[in-house]
Amino acid sequence: MSTSSVSKGCFVFKPSARKRKTPAIEEHFARGCDEPDGAALRYKLCRTLWDRITADTGSLQDELNRHTLDKLLDFAGQCHRRGDGDDWAARMRASEIPAAALMLGVNVPDHDATLQSLSELLRRSVTPHVAALRAKECGALKHALKRVLERVTDGAVDDDDNEADDDEHAPHVVGGKGARCSVGALCDWYDARYESSDARPPVVVIFNDFEAFGPRVLQEFVQICSRYVARLPLVFVFGIATSPSAIRSALPHSVTCLLCVELFQSPSCTRHLAAVVDALVLTHAFPFKLGGRALQVLVGVFLYHDFSVRNFVKGLQVALLEHFRAQPLSVLCCAEGVALDVAAHLRPTDLQRMRQLPSFQSHVGRQREERAAELMTDDASLREEAKELIASLHEYHRNYFPVLKCLHALTSSLPRYPLGKQVREVYLICLERSVWENEDYLTAVKVLKMLSKDELAAGVQRCVDVLEREPSRAMRDARVRLQELLDKLKGLDLCAETAQDAEPVLTSPLKNLQKKTDLFQLQKTLLEMGKTRRAKKLSPFELLRIETVDFVDSLVRTHLAPPETQPLHEVLYYRSAASVRRHLNAAPRTSIQAALSDPFLYLRNDALRAEGGGVSSSAPDICVAYKLHLECGRLINLFDWLEAYCTVVSAAGGADPEADDDFGRVDQARHARFIQAVSELEFLGFIKSTKQKTDHVARLTWGGC
Known part of the structure; x- marks a missing residue:
């Protein structure tokens, strides 16, 4: 087809009727895998865990925000009923627009999910008329009015973009082809719809990013809406990231006096992160695990970049995808029952990869020569051994995380927090090396041996609560033992101990020392003093305190060994911190x-x-x-x-x-x-x-x- 002169016309090239075949997601995943063997199964397992992360984080966010959102729903449903009455305050409130200032925090990427949940709940239980506005789509007043009418009436509203700037700030803006784009038109539509109905649901307008809106747009929008507050039950929701003073910064006093503002506080992002880490990282129910440095990268991005739990979860999903892409043995990264079935049907190539794992080679090195040779040559024996090792690895996690939380419950209230205030800090220390070799841990043990009875009893009670619902037999036995120690602590009579401590003490050997003595006599006397001090009788509480701390220390040394000590830990743990940093910290x-x-x-x-x-x-x-x-x-x-x-x-x-x-x-x-x-x-x-x-x-x- 010749198009020698573009000035003579416009030429249209129609696309071919044949539809281009789009490759499936599984094919993209298979092409990106380092080892394409078993890519279909790895994609299926990865997709299952990916969807589980999305579902769990969504339910966690709804649970955390439930209290705040319930209060917001009550506010939106009841605010226009507060004006019923003859008192002066009620009449003043009836002339103002109810506004909820929702403090969301500086984690801006997480705001959309919270406000989306609020919109859905409002439509479901309070009113079908909800309009969520964004600053980027409301550059001028007429654009904001158009978005409100479109989303409240669920209809198309046309406006004339060629109108003069002076006309766009008028209280009534008439569209070119569609409905009138004004608050008056919205009132007429609302009156026509609820003319014969006693129930008049409110019209809720949500400003998602309040600080990003133009002050002029906000001021004129509020002033116009205030003229119709008697005809239209309006409710504003301001999504604020910084502080309530943002309202005073954006709106002058002449505008804020038209609003009746009530403050609502959403849960902090650190609390949200702690809940996500507890549900997805510090649990044996989720098979995929992060190594210490990879987890430190995700936590560092959260603390020093954006405070966004959403981005933390995205980083976790990126690590999950990279693990299944780069590790062929990730087919074993699934629930214990499924992993045992997969291990029983491993292919020879997978068994050969398993023999090359450093952790498995260390495990073989600890076996007898005959057993080691059998594992390196016989595939059937290796499959049975792999099943035992996978079961042992899951049992290790069932004991690891409860003991980790017990250690945090005991040390989180100590002065200066030697192991950190958050459980994730204790977890990072345990991932690096044996925690009992850490100086901070040794300091924490010394402080625990100096706690009072009430402080120690409270810490042990927290440990018992942590182990209450753990299914592992070892954890059940530990809970029974801790409960016995707690009962002994509560049964001690400190008054009797004080009376016992008040008994006469032995005479000091210094009193028997002559005024003039030689070096041999002095040395003998000092040795006797040392023996007397060592032989000093401890009180029952001191003995019980030492016994309790030693028992917790034995649990730590038994169950908090680093993951590198476990055979086949590579199939569950992802350790490439550089890859996570490259994907998340864009340069x-x-x-x-x-x-x-x-x-x-x-x-x-x-x-x-x-x-x-x-x-x-x-x-x-x-x-x-x-x-x-x-x-x-x-x-x-x-x-x-x-x-x-x-x-x-x-x-x-x-x-x-x-x-x-x-x-x-x-x-x-x-x-x-x-x-x-x-x-x-x-x-x-x-x-x-x-x-x-x-x-x-x-x-x-x-x-x-």
């Missing part, structure tokens, strides 16, 4: 420089391979121009740069520099390609034009990738 400049320096990293074309830090002559023009500009100083001569570029590009065509007279010659095509490459580098911020020399550009970045 655009580093990525761009890496792509321009070595395009093979992204394009995966063997013709683009380059050695010695150079660039292939067949690389994209922008890559060639970028590598050449790295060899220049602060100012780059454009003509010299063009000649060097043409020389490199000529080599891509396979021309001989000696035989071809046009080698490195600047022609129109190469000149145009060079101009485009330079323009792209300028757009990316690597160079800029300078007035120092007309035929030069200034280099802006230093340090290659």
Whole structure:
């Protein structure tokens, strides 16, 4: 089809009738796997755990926000009934617009989920008329009015974008083709709908990101709505990220006096994170686990970047996807019953990969020679051993996390928090190495042996509560033992102990020491004093306190061994902190420089391979121009740069520099390609034009990738 002259008409090229086949998600997953064997099963298990993370975090968020959302629902449903009465205060409240200031915190990425839940609950139990507004879609007043009418009436509202700016702030804006885009039109629609009905549900307008709205839009919107408060039961909900003072900053006193503001506080993001970590990380019910450094990266992003639980969960899902993509034995990362069935049908290639795992090789090294040789050669024996090791690994987790929470329950109230205030901090310490070798743990044990009776009893009671519903037999026995120690603590009579301690003490050997004595006599006396001090009788409470702390210490040493000590821990634990950091902490400049320096990293074309830090002559023009500009100083001569570029590009065509007279010659095509490459580098911020020399550009970045 010829289109020689575009000025003569507009030409339409219809797409082919054949539909392009879109590859399934399983195919993308299989192509991305390092080892494609068993990709279908790995994708299925990964998808199951992914969906479980999404469902669990959603239910956790609803549970945490339930109290606040219930109060908001009561506020929205009851606020317009408060004006019933003859007192002056009731009449004043009836002339104001009820507004709920919902304090959501600085974790802005999590606000959408909370406000979406609020909208659904309002539509379900209070009113069907809910309009959620975003600042980016309400740049002007008429746009805000249009969005409110569209979402309250569930109909299309047309407005004329060519209206004058003076008219768009009027209380009545008339659309071009559709309904009148004004609050008056909304009142007429509301009166017509509920003319013969006694129930008049409120109209709720939610400002998702209150601080991002233009002050002028907010002020005029509130002023216009206040004129119709007698006809329309309006309720505002302000989603605020910072503090209640944001309302005073955006609205002057003449506007805030038209509102009746009530404050609501949502749960803190740290509390939300603790609930998510407890449900998805510190539990034996979820098979996938994070290594210490990978978990530290996710927690660090949360604490030092955005305080977003949503992004923390996304990071956990990224780690889950990377684990199933890179680890072929992740087919065993599932529930215990399914894992045992999968282990019984492992293929020979999977068994060979299992033999190469460092943890399994360490396990084989601890076996007898005959047993070790059998495991390394006999597949049937290895399958049975794998089933036993998987069952042992799950049993290890069933005991690990309850003891971890008991340790946190005892140490979280100690002075200066030697093991941290949050249970995740204790978990990170336990993941690094044996916790009983940590100096902070030894300090915590010493402090525990100096606690009073009430403090120790309270800590033991918390441990008993933690172990109350644990199914493991070892944990049931530990709970029974702790309950016995707790009963003994409660049964002690401190008054009797005080009376017993008040008995006469032995005479000090110093009193029997002569005024004049020799060195031998002094040494003998000092030895007797040391024996007397060591032989001092401890009170029953002190003995019971030592017994209690020693029992907890024995639990820690028995069940809190690092995961690296467990055979086959690699099938459940993901430890690549660098991969998680690369996916979550975006570094655009580093990525761009890496792509321009070595395009093979992204394009995966063997013709683009380059050695010695150079660039292939067949690389994209922008890559060639970028590598050449790295060899220049602060100012780059454009003509010299063009000649060097043409020389490199000529080599891509396979021309001989000696035989071809046009080698490195600047022609129109190469000149145009060079101009485009330079323009792209300028757009990316690597160079800029300078007035120092007309035929030069200034280099802006230093340090290659």
